[in-house]
Amino acid sequence: MSQVPRKLPQEEGDEEEEEEEEIVGLAGYADGAESFSDGDAESGGDEAFLDFNDPFSTEVKPRILLMGLRRSGKSSIQKVVFHKMSPNETLFLESTNKICREDVSNSSFVNFQIWDFPGQIDFFDPTFDYEMIFRGTGALIFVIDSQDDYMEALARLHLTVTRAYKVNPDINFEIFIHKVDGLSDDHKIETQRDIHQRANDDLADAGLEKIHLSFYLTSIYDHSIFEAFSKVVQKLIPQLPTLENLLNIFISNSGIEKAFLFDVVSKIYIATDSTPVDMQTYELCCDMIDVVIDISCIYGLKDDGTGTPYDKESMAIIKLNNTTVLYLKEVTKFLALVCFVREESFERKGLIDYNFHCFRKAIQEVFEVRMKVVRSRKHQSHVQKNKRPTPNGTPRMPL
Numbered sequence: 001m002s003q004v005p006r007k008l009p010q011e012e013g014d015e016e017e018e019e020e021e022e023i024v025g026l027a028g029y030a031d032g033a034e035s036f037s038d039g040d041a042e043s044g045g046d047e048a049f050l051d052f053n054d055p056f057s058t059e060v061k062p063r064i065l066l067m068g069l070r071r072s073g074k075s076s077i078q079k080v081v082f083h084k085m086s087p088n089e090t091l092f093l094e095s096t097n098k099i100c101r102e103d104v105s106n107s108s109f110v111n112f113q114i115w116d117f118p119g120q121i122d123f124f125d126p127t128f129d130y131e132m133i134f135r136g137t138g139a140l141i142f143v144i145d146s147q148d149d150y151m152e153a154l155a156r157l158h159l160t161v162t163r164a165y166k167v168n169p170d171i172n173f174e175i176f177i178h179k180v181d182g183l184s185d186d187h188k189i190e191t192q193r194d195i196h197q198r199a200n201d202d203l204a205d206a207g208l209e210k211i212h213l214s215f216y217l218t219s220i221y222d223h224s225i226f227e228a229f230s231k232v233v234q235k236l237i238p239q240l241p242t243l244e245n246l247l248n249i250f251i252s253n254s255g256i257e258k259a260f261l262f263d264v265v266s267k268i269y270i271a272t273d274s275t276p277v278d279m280q281t282y283e284l285c286c287d288m289i290d291v292v293i294d295i296s297c298i299y300g301l302k303d304d305g306t307g308t309p310y311d312k313e314s315m316a317i318i319k320l321n322n323t324t325v326l327y328l329k330e331v332t333k334f335l336a337l338v339c340f341v342r343e344e345s346f347e348r349k350g351l352i353d354y355n356f357h358c359f360r361k362a363i364q365e366v367f368e369v370r371m372k373v374v375r376s377r378k379h380q381s382h383v384q385k386n387k388r389p390t391p392n393g394t395p396r397m398p399l
């Protein structure tokens with residue numbers, strides 16, 4: 001590596017940055033773990049959690065539900081993707097024996113909730129208000145343990161999907177065929193084909209063939225889980241075509257081979273240019289982010305340990321031995337651009353940096369537009385709320 005990320009004192013009172021934080025909404029590295037909290041749906045003691053009835057919360061951040069049978073790997077996925085837990089450590093994760101809801105709200109575009117469903121709980125249980133859960137949900141990830149007998153999981157999947165579809169036909173159904181690290185390549189394909197066939201047959205038998213299920217082979221022991229999560233999240237980003245267009249323009253004018261826009265905390269890529277994604281390239285980018293953050297955590301923080309390992313000045317250049325250069329630059333507080341550049345193109349670094357400057361500005365404008373819309377909706381709903389009389393019938397004070 002020829003250069004490590006620089007760390008300059010953070011600017012304070014930067015209004016634009018505050019706005020950006022609201023738009024992008026990621027928590028910092030330091031508070032990532034704290035913002036993850038445990039909740040218990042049975043006790044209902046989690047007022048700080050997402051308000052299911054608040055349309056604004058889903059406007060700003062799409063909600064993803066992660067469901068599946070016990071021990072299918074839900075907590076492991078969430079810990080590995082959002083908390084940098086090493087896959088081996090998940091062996092020691094404890095199982096819970098009641099409905100359990102956990103919220104993760106530290107990722108840029110995602111309000112992420114995990115629901116564990118023990119066998120005895122079902123949708124006919126009158127105390128289980130599934131309509132409220134599925135309303136406003138962007139994607140439902142259903143995790144199936146591919147190393148186990150998946151018949152029960154398929155039955156549960158069918159029930160979940162049909163119920164969710166009735167309440168909210170706009171949900172994306174994403175099926176993670178998980179723990180495929182234990183399967184041979186042939187077995188992987190056969191398992192995927194079998195699960196795909198059975199799940200769709202069940203839907204066809206119920207006259208619901210219009211429901212689309214997407215399937216992914218995943219494992220926490222490689223990058224497939226990050227890749228799958230990236231695809232799930234991308235489907236929920238309304239600005240995706242604009243982001244892709246901007247990346248296309250940026251790379252074609254800068255002599256760059258490939259560029260990814262990364263959510264740094266989770267290593268989910270929220271957009272890339274239109275050239276095909278090669279898994280190795282993606283893995284290298286993930287590794288680069290890890291290197292940058294790790295070195296920055298060691299050398300980038302202030303003497304008293306304050307500061308963040310990723311800020312406006314974060315950047316890194318890694319020269320590989322195959323005449324390729326990896327170039328990372330900060331885009332927003334929580335997003336980074338990682339590019340693959342040929343050494344000869346990298347000689348024109350000035351041009352790349354100028355184009356990057358324009359790209360960065362354009363990205364900020366894209367989110368500003370969205371934020372304006374969201375703010376005006378928020379204002380409207382606030383006004384409407386205040387117009388409603390109080391519970392005892394007294395009109396509220398005018399604003």
Ligand SMILES: Nc1nc2c(ncn2[C@@H]2O[C@H](COP(=O)(O)OP(=O)(O)OP(=O)(O)O)[C@@H](O)[C@H]2O)c(=O)[nH]1
Pocket residue numbers: 068069070071072073074075076077087089090091092093094095096116117178179180181182218219220221
């Ligand atoms: N081989 C392999 N094991 C995995 C993978 N993901 C999770 N596991 C293991 O599966 C076991 C169960 O994982 P959990 O994350 O606790 O599963 P869960 O769905 O949250 O389970 P509950 O909390 O009981 O609902 C753990 O021992 C994990 O180490 C994977 O991709 N491959």
